[in-house]
Amino acid sequence: xxxxxxxxxxxxxxxxxxxxxxxxxxxxxxxxxxxxxxxxxxxxxxxxxxxxxxxxxxxxxxxxxxxxxxxxxxxxxxxxxxxxxxxxxxxxxxxxxxxxxxxxxxxxxxxxxxxxxxxxxxxxxxxx
Ligand SMILES: *[C@@H]1O[C@H](CO)[C@@H](O)[C@H](O)[C@H]1NC(C)=O
Ligand SMILES: [Cu+2]
Numbered sequence: 364x365x366x367x368x369x370x371x372x373x374x375x376x377x378x379x380x381x382x383x384x385x386x387x388x389x390x391x392x393x394x395x396x397x398x399x400x401x402x403x404x405x406x407x408x409x410x411x412x413x414x415x416x417x418x419x420x421x422x423x424x425x426x427x428x429x430x431x432x433x434x435x436x437x438x439x440x441x442x443x444x445x446x447x448x449x450x451x452x453x454x455x456x457x458x459x460x461x462x463x464x465x466x467x468x469x470x471x472x473x474x475x476x477x478x479x480x481x482x483x484x485x486x487x488x489x490x491x
Pocket of ligand 1: 412
């Protein structure tokens with residue numbers, strides 16, 4: 364094979380790899396599912412058991428629909444979930460229609476308005 368031939372063979376390989384990678388990324392994107400937390404009731408009181416029996420994957424999205432005068436969505440850890448407390452630096456969503464991507468493992472969310480998490484405005488989701 365001439366040196367020019369080798370070079371274009373390498374180029375073709377590079378193009379093939381690029382195509383495969385973009386195909387794989389695209390596949391991942393269409394595989395990801397969106398879940399509306401609490402279905403039609405949305406992110407509200409007693410939503411805490413909504414996630415039971417559902418299978419989630421990392422990259423799936425949770426959609427939190429709620430009245431912004433009633434709730435917010437705060438990302439917490441297991442301890443914060445159990446005790447219904449959020450650190451002041453915790454990531455907080457407050458648009459009323461928030462889309463949050465799940466990461467692998469446990470994902471915990473609560474409403475940080477006083478007493479709301481204790482009244483079941485909380486959800487724990489395990490993503491595989
Ligand atoms: C959620 O499930 C737990 C455990 O079964 C139960 O104690 C709790 O009352 C349930 N919450 C609601 C709002 O149904
Ligand atoms: Cu709330």
